[in-house]
Every structure is written in C-alpha cells, then in structure tokens.
Amino acid sequence: MILAILALPLLAGVISALAPWRRGVALLGVASLAGVLVLAALIGRASLVGAPSALGGSLGADPLSALMLLVIGAVGLLAALGGVRYLDSQLERGACTSRQASLYAALVQGFIAAMILTVLARNIAVMWVAVEATTVVTTFLVGHRRTRGALEASWKYIIICSVGIALAFLGTMLLYVAASHGHGTASLDWATLVREAPHLNHAVVRLAFSLIVLGYGTKVGLAPLHSWLPDAHSQAPAPVSALMSGVLLSVAFYALLRCRAIAVAALGTDFVRTTLLISGLVTLGVAVTMLLHQSDYKRMLAYSSMEHMGLLCLGAAAGTPLALAAVLLHVVGHGLAKSVLFLTAGEIVEADGTSQIAGVSGLLVRRPALGGLFAVGLAALVGLPPFSLFASELGVVRALSAAGLAWVSALALAALAFVVVGLSAPAARMLLGPATTAPQRAPFSFSVPMGVALGALALLGVVAWPLSSLIHAGAAVAL
Numbered sequence: 242m243i244l245a246i247l248a249l250p251l252l253a254g255v256i257s258a259l260a261p262w263r264r265g266v267a268l269l270g271v272a273s274l275a276g277v278l279v280l281a282a283l284i285g286r287a288s289l290v291g292a293p294s295a296l297g298g299s300l301g302a303d304p305l306s307a308l309m310l311l312v313i314g315a316v317g318l319l320a321a322l323g324g325v326r327y328l329d330s331q332l333e334r335g336a337c338t339s340r341q342a343s344l345y346a347a348l349v350q351g352f353i354a355a356m357i358l359t360v361l362a363r364n365i366a367v368m369w370v371a372v373e374a375t376t377v378v379t380t381f382l383v384g385h386r387r388t389r390g391a392l393e394a395s396w397k398y399i400i401i402c403s404v405g406i407a408l409a410f411l412g413t414m415l416l417y418v419a420a421s422h423g424h425g426t427a428s429l430d431w432a433t434l435v436r437e438a439p440h441l442n443h444a445v446v447r448l449a450f451s452l453i454v455l456g457y458g459t460k461v462g463l464a465p466l467h468s469w470l471p472d473a474h475s476q477a478p479a480p481v482s483a484l485m486s487g488v489l490l491s492v493a494f495y496a497l498l499r500c501r502a503i504a505v506a507a508l509g510t511d512f513v514r515t516t517l518l519i520s521g522l523v524t525l526g527v528a529v530t531m532l533l534h535q536s537d538y539k540r541m542l543a544y545s546s547m548e549h550m551g552l553l554c555l556g557a558a559a560g561t562p563l564a565l566a567a568v569l570l571h572v573v574g575h576g577l578a579k580s581v582l583f584l585t586a587g588e589i590v591e592a593d594g595t596s597q598i599a600g601v602s603g604l605l606v607r608r609p610a611l612g613g614l615f616a617v618g619l620a621a622l623v624g625l626p627p628f629s630l631f632a633s634e635l636g637v638v639r640a641l642s643a644a645g646l647a648w649v650s651a652l653a654l655a656a657l658a659f660v661v662v663g664l665s666a667p668a669a670r671m672l673l674g675p676a677t678t679a680p681q682r683a684p685f686s687f688s689v690p691m692g693v694a695l696g697a698l699a700l701l702g703v704v705a706w707p708l709s710s711l712i713h714a715g716a717a718v719a720l
C-alpha cells in the first residue's frame with residue numbers, strides 16, 4: 242500500500258504528460274486522487290495496529306503521517322474535480338492550449354506525489370528533498386495562466402521559498418552534524434534522531450531548530466518570510482490555490498512537527514516553546530492586520546491561511562496531548578474548509594469576471610447554491626459550531642491556558658475575533674447586496690462534492706468520528 246499510494250499519482254502524471262489532451266485525461270486525475278484517498282484510509286487503519294513500511298523501512302506510515310495522507314487525498318480529490326471544470330473553461334475560452342492542459346494535469350499529479358513522499362519519508366533529508374520538489378512543481382502551477390500577475394507571483398514564490406528551503410537544509414545538516422558527534426550514530430532517520438536526541442549537542446540543536454523553523458516556516462506561511470503566500474494563492478488557478486492552502490501549508494507544518502519532536506527530546510520544552518510562540522504570535526498579528534485591509538477576496542482567503550497556520554504554531558508550542566490533538570483536527574478542518582472556499586472563489590471569478598470584493602454583489606440571489614457554499618464555508622472557517630474548526634480552536638485555547646499560557650490564549654481569542662469581523666463584513670457585501678443578473682444554478686458536479694466536504698466538517702465537529710483514534714494516536718507520535 243505504501244508504494245501503491247506513491248506510484249498512483251506518478252503513473253497518472255506520466256500518462257497525462259504523454260497522452261494527447263482529452264477530457265478523459267482530467268478524469269484520470271480524479272480517479273487517481275480517489276484511489277489515493279481510499280489507500281490513505283486503508284493505511285490509516287493499518288497504522289493503528291502496526292507500522293506499514295516499504296523499501297526496507299525507508300518509507301513508512303505511522304498515525305501522524307497516515308492522517309496527513311488522508312488530508313492530501315481528500316483535498317486532492319476536491320481540487321481534481323475543480324481542475325476538470327477549470328481546464329474545460331480555459332480550453333473553451335482559448336486561454337490555454339491542449340498541451341498546456343496536459344502539462345497542468347501532469348504537474349498536479351506530481352505535486353500530490355511530492356507531498357505523499359514528504360509524509361512517508363522516514364529520513365528527514367528525503368523529507369527535505371520532497372518539500373523542495375513541491376516548490377519546483379507548484380511554481381509552474383502558480384504561473385499556469387501566464388498572466389503578468391501570475392508570472393510575477395510564481396517568480397516571487399520560488400525565490401522566497403528557495404531561501405526558506407535553503408535555511409531548512411542548513412538546519413537539517415546541523416542535525417546530522419549533531420548526531421554524528423553526539424553518540425556515534427550518524428543518521429538522519431527521524432526515529433533514530435528522537436531516540437538519540439538526549440546525547441546531541443544542545444547548542445547545535447538550538448541553532449538547527451531555529452533555522453528549520455525559519456525554513457519550513459516559509460513554506461507554512463509564517464512571518465517574516467510569508468510575503469509569497471497572498472500573491473501565489475490569489476494568482477494561481479483556483480484548484481491549485483485549494484491544494485496549496487488546504488494541504489501544502491499543512492504538509493510543510495508536518496515537517497516542522499517532526500523536527501520539533503527531535504528538538505524537544507534534545508532540549509526540553511522551553512526553547513522550542515518560546516521559538517514557536519514568537520513565530521505564531523507574529524504571524525497571527527501580521528495576518529489579522531493584513532486581512533482587515535483587503536479588497537480582493539482571494540487574497541483575503543490567503544491571509545486567513547496565515548492566521549490558521551499561526552494558530553497551529555501556538556498549539557505546537559503548547560505541546561500537550563490535548564494541544565497536538567487539536568492541531569491535527571485543525572489541519573483536517575482547515576484543509577476541507579479552505580479547499581471548498583478557494584474552489585468556490587474560482588467559480589465566482591468565472592461568473593463575475595473579478596476577484597474584487599466590490600465587484601461581487603447579491604450572490605445569494607443570483608447564484609444561491611454558490612453563495613450558500615461560500616457562506617457556509619466562511620462560517621466553518623471562522624470556527625462557528627458545529628464545524629470542527631470550532632472544536633479545534635477551542636482545544637488549542639484550552640491547551641494554552643492549561644500550559645500556563647493564558648495570556649497567549651487571550652491574544653489568540655482577540656485575533657480570532659478580529660478575523661470574524663474581517664471576513665464577515667466583506668462576505669456580507671458579496672452575498673447580500675443587490676442582484677445584477679438573473680438567478681443561475683451551480684452544476685451538481687460542483688455543488689455536491691463541496692456540500693459533502695462541508696457536511697464532513699460538521700460531522701467531525703460533533704463527534705470527531707471516524708478520525709478520533711487516528712488523531713489521538715498521531716498526537717502521541719508528535720509529542
């Protein structure tokens with residue numbers, strides 16, 4: 242199963258790149274992602290009773306990586322379905338050629354494969370290579386529309402993320418240096434590093450972890466190397482934005498969690514907690530400040546992603562079982578909510594020809610299904626009950642207070658209140674204002690999958706089933 246879940250998108254990507262473009266190529270990508278989701282569920286069940294692995298243990302899944310595979314599969318499937326509509330629209334308007342459509346389909350499958358490799362790799366150097374591969378692939382996806390704004394965003398993305406990934410590389414190599422001079426075990430296997438962590442040089446590990454937080458934090462969207470995120474997410478095709486915001490940021494955060502476990506085992510909690518608290522609070526502050534002054538709803542959603550990543554950072558800083566379980570539940574909830582919102586935003590852009598908030602009005606009257614999905618998605622995103630983001634945000638706040646960080650809880654709650662205002666006011670203008678065109682229905686091929694995703698969010702918020710065992714087991718691994 243481990244090899245199959247990695248081979249499936251790779252095979253689909255090769256076929257997409259070589260086969261002449263036809264609608265069946267796009268549907269092949271949908272089938273590939275459906276297969277990834279099914280295999281992820283099977284691997285998740287297996288990880289609760291054992292440790293499925295492949296290639297002599299070089300690749301393997303525990304509950305933490307299995308949960309990430311489920312997020313990749315679920316968000317990837319939604320994005321693949323949205324990708325069919327995106328390519329149909331682009332080809333119909335002559336905005337891309339059939340060759341460019343084939344390239345897009347192949348790149349999306351390569352993107353999925355790189356993220357799968359990131360969470361399956363048991364060696365942190367291989368994990369770094371896989372994260373770097375996501376940077377290369379998504380650069381071309383961000384610039385797929387070939388507009389001036391898209392090309393500028395893709396260049397900004399690769400330059401800033403390359404700086405970040407270089408810092409993560411330095412941190413990874415410093416961990417290797419610490420291991421080779423610590424207890425005689427020169428290894429980059431993360432399980433070995435956690436086991437040997439008490440023998441590592443503390444000064445080297447502190448420097449390594451600081452660089453890793455800066456480096457992987459760039460891909461997560463943490464301040465100060467965050468400026469690529471609003472440009473890339475707003476300029477990329479909607480399905481790519483859904484993948485980047487819904488799962489790529491979380492996959493980079495997964496890499497940070499793996500390195501956090503090594504640092505905690507070596508240094509204890511104080512240094513790690515302080516570093517993550519600073520990153521999380523600064524990111525929250527920047528995200529809220531920028532979110533309140535947006536006139537573009539795709540950029541607004543991008544800054545919302547920063548806010549959620551900052552909250553994840555605060556949960557990781559608390560580092561208790563409750564905090565980490567809430568973090569993992571938040572990863573799932575944010576992935577589903579943000580993918581629905583970006584895909585819906587793409588439909589709104591197609592319908593109204595603009596991503597400016599002032600250019601959209603009366604959405605609930607003109608396009609009831611589309612407006613309803615956007616409204617419910619925003620309700621889920623800001624953490625209203627019964628959606629899972631309410632439970633996960635409450636869990637993070639409770640965990641921070643229980644860890645003696647009540648002042649951080651207060652700041653986080655204040656930031657969340659500003660976010661509710663920052664998202665609600667523009668949403669009201671878009672959803673409620675005067676209608677300018679006759680009502681139109683959204684196609685079932687779009688509204689049904691989005692509705693199912695939002696329904697899953699509500700179900701997870703009420704009972705956390707069927708992921709509760711996997712979430713708690715994953716939190717135990719991340720400790």
